[in-house]
Amino acid sequence: MSFHTTAENIRVDDNRFLRARLTNGDGEWVDAEIDLNNCLGNSNGQFVWGGSGFADSCESVSFNLEGGDNVPILRARLIDGDGNAVDADVNLAERIENQGGQFVVV
Template identity: 50%
Template sequence: MSFHLSAEDARIESRDGHTYLYARLRREDGEWNDAQFNLDSVLGNNDGHFQWGGQDFTGSARNISFDPKEGADDQPILRAELEDCNGDWHSRDVNLTEIVENINGEFRPRI
């Protein structure tokens, strides 16, 4: 299930050189679980673009931000400036519903 439809208090935090997604996620039994997910385990930077299936985007990113309910559809959007191979910076965004989902109260990468 798309995590944003079953989440409360979604946010990101930077820690130890990585960016983590946190939220309270609803389980199948209706109870809530505090969950975290290391976005650097599934997101990379490919020459100034987010790369799904890559790793460690945080190391070449700045001004990382997150809006858990952006736009009319309340989509969870991660934004950052990503550095390309020439040292130039580019504003990029990625919809986190394309990357992670809620499986019984836990974040799991989409396959």
């Protein structure tokens, strides 16, 4: 299940740490954190899942819940192979789930 439907106080801190309070299946809210720099990379100015280190080559990171479904979107200007900053975004719900109160990349 996409994490954002079972979370509150969702945010991205320090340009790379996704943090929230997640339900754990027992009706309890628990603090959770995942370092997005370990699961998102930068490939020539585009976010890529399964990569790493996007935060080492970006600027202007922002996070918002967007649209009527509150889709969790991470935006940044990623540096491409020519050194240009390129606008990029990624839907974090594509690959991040809440499993028992913990973020899991699937």
